[in-house]
Amino acid sequence: MPLTPAIAEWAGQPLRDRVVIVTGGAQGVGRGIAQAVLGAGGSVMIADLDAAAGKACLQEWALPDRAAFQRTDVASERSVQALLKATLKRFGHLHGLVNNAGLASAHGTPLAQMTLAEWQRRLSSLHGAFLCSKHALPALRKQAGAIVNIASTRAWQSEPDSEAYAAAKGGLVAFTHALALSEGPQVRVNSISPGWIATDAWQAPARRRTPKLSRRDHAQHPAGRVGQPEDIGALAVxxxxxxxxxxxxxxxxxxxxxxxxxxYAD
Incomplete structure (x- = not known):
């Protein structure tokens, strides 16, 4: 089993004494963001449905004074309220919120066969951003805080049978600029649209794998490589x-x- 890369320390510690909630923060891109927050000197509350993954993060990080976990369903208002209560009880204040939680798979049932229940479930990242922002804003306003919504390049380009995912991510981009105008100047709101990010090594220990990436995979990118969770974490910080x-x-x-x-197709 490969090891997830360790927390990388940031020069200048730009998040020193700041507290950040990262939803979906126990694995994948969310874990990359949470580790970046810790490396930048901040404290982090990771919110995730996967309790085993969350506990593994805390054990591997071994930073009990600056890292905590709360099992959270971001599509449940009661669960989100409990998250905010636990965060403020543990750390006393809140400076940042990263709305990252949501379904990872872009592809769903073809639209003509999709049920309303599946459509709603695939919009969970948008619903979660609404609920978490709603309940975090009172604390964020007090600290002149910031919100970062994790969207996707699929907000801008698509493949077949990805309508719900695209709608959720496109909605997050629009939600971002609307909320920025509503909450400025007290709270800044931005979004990140990641492309291809290799998250295999950033999963819970039982699912952790070394990414299988070819030269062609890397060569597709003008930057010369597939992205890593650290790339998104650095931008989030x-x-x-x-x-x-x-x-x-x-x-x-x-x-x-x-x-x-x-x-172009050949």
Whole structure:
């Protein structure tokens, strides 16, 4: 079983003494963001449905004073309220919220056969961003805080049978700029649209794998490689910190240049 990369320390510690909630923070991109927050000197509450993955993070990080876990269903208002209560009880205040939780798979049932229940379930990342932002905003306003919503390049380009996922991620981008105008200047709100991010090594220990990536996989990207959770974590830290104090209401595409690449069928 491969080891998830260790927490990388940031020079200058731009999130020192700041508290950040990361939903879906126990694995994948969310874990990459949570580790980046810790490396930048911050404290993190990871919220995730997977209790085993959450507990594994705390054990592997061994930072009990700055990391905590709360099992959370971001589609349940009661669960989100409990998350905010637990965060404030543990850390006393809140400076940042990263709305990352949601279904990872972009492909669903063809639209003509999709039930309303599946459609609603596949919009969970959008519902979660609404509920978490709603209940976090009172605390964030007190600290001139920041929200980062994790969207996707699928908000801008698509494949067949991905309508619900695209709607959720496109909705997050629109939700971002609308909320930025509603909450500015007290709270800044931005989104990140990741492209292809290799998360195999960032799962719970039982599901952790070394990514199987070919030269062709890497070569598809103008940056020369497939993305890693650390790439999204670094951008999230920037957007959560005072380094980005003049940036709000924006979507930031982190895809190694793929959405700028013209692709023609042979």
């Amino acid at each position: 920037f957007l959560l910190s005072e380094l980005s104090g003049f940036i709000t209401g924006q979507d930031h595409i982190a895809d190694g240049g793929m959405t700028r690449k013209m692709i």
